[in-house]
Amino acid sequence: MAVVFVFVDGVGLGPGGPQNPLDADWPALIRLAGGQRWTNALQPHADGQRTVTAVDANLGVPGLPQSGTGQAALFSGINAPELAGRHYGPYPHSKTREALRQHNLFRRVQQLKVPHNEPAAFANAYPDRFFSYAARRNRWTVTTRCCLDADVRIRTEADVRTGEALPAGLTGRAWRDDLGLDIPLRTPAEAGTQLAAIAADHACTVFEYFRTDKAGHARDHDRAQHVLHDLDRFVGALLQTLDPTRDLVVLCSDHGNLEDLSIKTHTRNPVPLLAWGAGAACFADAEAITDVTPALVAAVAAQTA
Numbered sequence: 001m002a003v004v005f006v007f008v009d010g011v012g013l014g015p016g017g018p019q020n021p022l023d024a025d026w027p028a029l030i031r032l033a034g035g036q037r038w039t040n041a042l043q044p045h046a047d048g049q050r051t052v053t054a055v056d057a058n059l060g061v062p063g064l065p066q067s068g069t070g071q072a073a074l075f076s077g078i079n080a081p082e083l084a085g086r087h088y089g090p091y092p093h094s095k096t097r098e099a100l101r102q103h104n105l106f107r108r109v110q111q112l113k114v115p116h117n118e119p120a121a122f123a124n125a126y127p128d129r130f131f132s133y134a135a136r137r138n139r140w141t142v143t144t145r146c147c148l149d150a151d152v153r154i155r156t157e158a159d160v161r162t163g164e165a166l167p168a169g170l171t172g173r174a175w176r177d178d179l180g181l182d183i184p185l186r187t188p189a190e191a192g193t194q195l196a197a198i199a200a201d202h203a204c205t206v207f208e209y210f211r212t213d214k215a216g217h218a219r220d221h222d223r224a225q226h227v228l229h230d231l232d233r234f235v236g237a238l239l240q241t242l243d244p245t246r247d248l249v250v251l252c253s254d255h256g257n258l259e260d261l262s263i264k265t266h267t268r269n270p271v272p273l274l275a276w277g278a279g280a281a282c283f284a285d286a287e288a289i290t291d292v293t294p295a296l297v298a299a300v301a302a303q304t305a
């Protein structure tokens, strides 16, 4: 039994059209959404095996959602922008850190006392230089801070070589070309199969994909196509490898961005919340990104009960 949470940064549900690279035939993304494209025409649907819905990322706070507070809300269930007094990012706001420490997804999964040595896992790897940079400046992203707070191992270059972690870009190409690191190249589909294998050893496994948000800020159509192509192949392999009668795949975002390449900022659009497999019903009533972590915890609890 595996629960996999794929967090995709900066993907909202906006109007279809040429400015929206999600309004296209991405087979696996459409499959995950029950046959629908990821636009604002998406019809909510929940049938026990699958939940397809749009959730709010604004959380009652004016302005454009940002990653620090959005991800804190997504990974803890607390209304982080309200706590911080505004949308804030990209790093967690100081006023949200204590709540994030206490209520983060990893910690809540660990408190379920499920029969795993490592109940919660973060499958992203970070290059060695990330650790010295983050430690020196005390600038951890939301997910890496959750790891530190919950004693979840932050995986490294060595884990990529042994298949125990994935580079954030999925294929490893950026690590090889830009950082000069000697790691294996993989296809996005191989990365999806690999994430499924990692997830089999844990009660709940998170993977974070942020190239979507970068492509949105760049307003770069070619880059958006490339990033979505990789995500589609990756999700396709996950769905092919995992068993929906036992396993659960959940995908959500922290705020919109990529769905409108006519602007370079985040958006106030709702974000997709897609759950496929055993426990998908836990997400049927979700209305905001703050509902994702409680539903994930409920799904893990139900699977391991």
Ligand SMILES: [Zn+2]
Pocket (backbone or CB within 6 Å): 010, 067, 213, 214, 217, 257, 266
């Ligand atoms: Zn962004």
